[in-house]
Amino acid sequence: MLDKNVREPLVKRILRARAKANRYFHQNEKGTADVLAKFLNVDMNTALETYRLSRAAFTTNGIPSDAEIAEHLKGDQEILGLKEPIAPAKIFDFTLQREINQELGAK
Numbered sequence: 001m002l003d004k005n006v007r008e009p010l011v012k013r014i015l016r017a018r019a020k021a022n023r024y025f026h027q028n029e030k031g032t033a034d035v036l037a038k039f040l041n042v043d044m045n046t047a048l049e050t051y052r053l054s055r056a057a058f059t060t061n062g063i064p065s066d067a068e069i070a071e072h073l074k075g076d077q078e079i080l081g082l083k084e085p086i087a088p089a090k091i092f093d094f095t096l097q098r099e100i101n102q103e104l105g106a107k
Contacts, residue, residue: 008096015100019062023106026060061106062097 025032029051037047059065064072069092073085100106 012096012100015062015097016104019097019100019104019106022058022060022062023104025058026055061101063094063101 029048033044033047033051036042036050037044040047040050042050066088069088070085073088073091076082077085
């Protein structure tokens with residue numbers, strides 16, 4: 001297990017890279033479609049349609065909305081047979097992502 005002094009900076013680097021990738025994904029349709037076309041080995045029209053269909057599945061800031069979190073936890077409740085959904089605060093902590101977003105000027 002990594003020491004906290006190593007782990008936290010590593011996690012922040014990963015979150016920072018994800019935040020930059022999310023921003024690129026949402027702001028650069030053609031560039032993202034180019035990457036998809038190459039990665040999926042498909043033509044540009046298919047890549048653009050894939051991008052447009054999947055765009056809504058990705059957050060702009062790496063943090064799902066309260067409604068999205070509630071929906072996922074409700075599904076987990078049903079799958080696990082729990083009486084009620086688990087409280088989001090017991091599962092999710094977006095403190096570091098919020099810190100990274102602030103550093104990058106993301107909303």
